[in-house]
Amino acid sequence: MSERTDTATEAFVAHRNLLFTVAYEMLGSAADAEDVLQETWLRWTGVDLDEIENQRAYLVRITTRQALSRLRTLGRRKESYVGPWLPEPLLTAPDVAEDVELADNVSMAMLLVLETLAPTERAVFVLREVFDLDYDEIANAVDKTPAAVRQIAHRARAHVAARRPRGVVSPAEARGALAAFQRAVETGELQDLLDILAPDVVLLGDGGGVVQAVLRPVTGAEKVGRVLAAGLGKMAEGTLLPAQVNGYPALVLRFDGEVDTVLAVRIDDGLITGLYAVRNPEKLSHMDKETALRR
Known part of the structure; x- marks a missing residue:
């Protein structure tokens, strides 16, 4: 294995859990999130690492774009789904519960609220509210201007606030x-x-x-x-x-x-x-x- 491949692998592995969480929050499906990570890895291996200033941000950008594409496909699948569609449950480690904000955002109740957002709104909300990315980074990930992302974030935030559980549940x-x-x-x-x-x-x-x-x-x-x-x-x-x-x-x-x-x-x-x-x-x-x- 070449030194370059080693470096790419180390960076991907270091951020894998974060990337999975981004994809899962956007999709509500662990199986689809895993597929997105496979697609992210394939694209990551073709990137010139010398040109990348922030590997984490770049990986999140690839993952977001792949998840957005998958989210639109998933939307079509849900139209023919038999009965209500619920997010795929995950057995999570105790440290997830200790991060109250993360636990709230990946809860089944919250994922169902996120289902009511349009794909780009969901991506912007997740990247801004859950992962605290700046507007420029999000703009790169969703192919919008920072000004447009601010507007989308404001709209998504208001939409979610009206539907999310009232207060964090202990x-x-x-x-x-x-x-x-x-x-x-x-x-x-x-x-x-x-x-x-x-x-x-x-x-x-x-x-x-x-x-x-x-x-x-x-x-x-x-x-x-x-x-x-x-x-x-x-x-x-x-x-x-x-x-x-x-x-x-x-x-x-x-x-x-x-x-x-x-x-x-x-x-x-x-x-x-x-x-x-x-x-x-x-x-x-x-x-x-x-x-x-x-x-």
């Missing part, structure tokens, strides 16, 4: 909500869970047409309660255990050791306003090994 709050869910499964008594469901709670299930899941959002505590009550018996046959998913406490349901469902929650003002059940087997491959995320 891990203790999330654990408490999930403990109530776990008690309901273990005892068959649903009341503890119903007591912490917001009146306008929304249940989303992602089976991708591969396994059974609710095919449209279920809204309202009474309706959500009925759906959950119908599934408690089946869930009790498996093993339901807490795990750190996307930086927050979540529950993982396993049957015979295999992950069946990842359940995450959104909490606003102490009540569960969102229940997210990911069941599509194609989205559960990152639940057996911790994924390192970095800013």
Whole structure:
């Protein structure tokens, strides 16, 4: 291996976790983020390193452009997706939870908010608000002028602020909500869970047409309660255990050791306003090994 290749490899490996996090935040899909990293590596190996002043910024630029291209393709795939589309859950290391801002931004609830942004808005928001890149760097990454990027950032920030969870949820709050869910499964008594469901709670299930899941959002505590009550018996046959998913406490349901469902929650003002059940087997491959995320 040449010295130049060694240098390129070292730089890529040094920033790999950051690049994955950028791609994942933009896509909500670990599988697509991995593909973006492969494409980034192929382009990086063709770059003249002597011409690069800031390797980190250049790698982020390549990753962003590849992710934007992939995001538009992903948008077309989602149009034909069976049932609600949820982000791909990641088993995350404890240090992700310790970075409160990062955990908030990669949470399932926040990734669903980012889904409501246009591709370029999402890229600009992620690079500015999560990774604190300056406007010139972002402009290079998204092929816009710095002035245009400022406008996009302002618009995206306002859009997200109107939809994101109200205040940062503490891990203790999330654990408490999930403990109530776990008690309901273990005892068959649903009341503890119903007591912490917001009146306008929304249940989303992602089976991708591969396994059974609710095919449209279920809204309202009474309706959500009925759906959950119908599934408690089946869930009790498996093993339901807490795990750190996307930086927050979540529950993982396993049957015979295999992950069946990842359940995450959104909490606003102490009540569960969102229940997210990911069941599509194609989205559960990152639940057996911790994924390192970095800013």
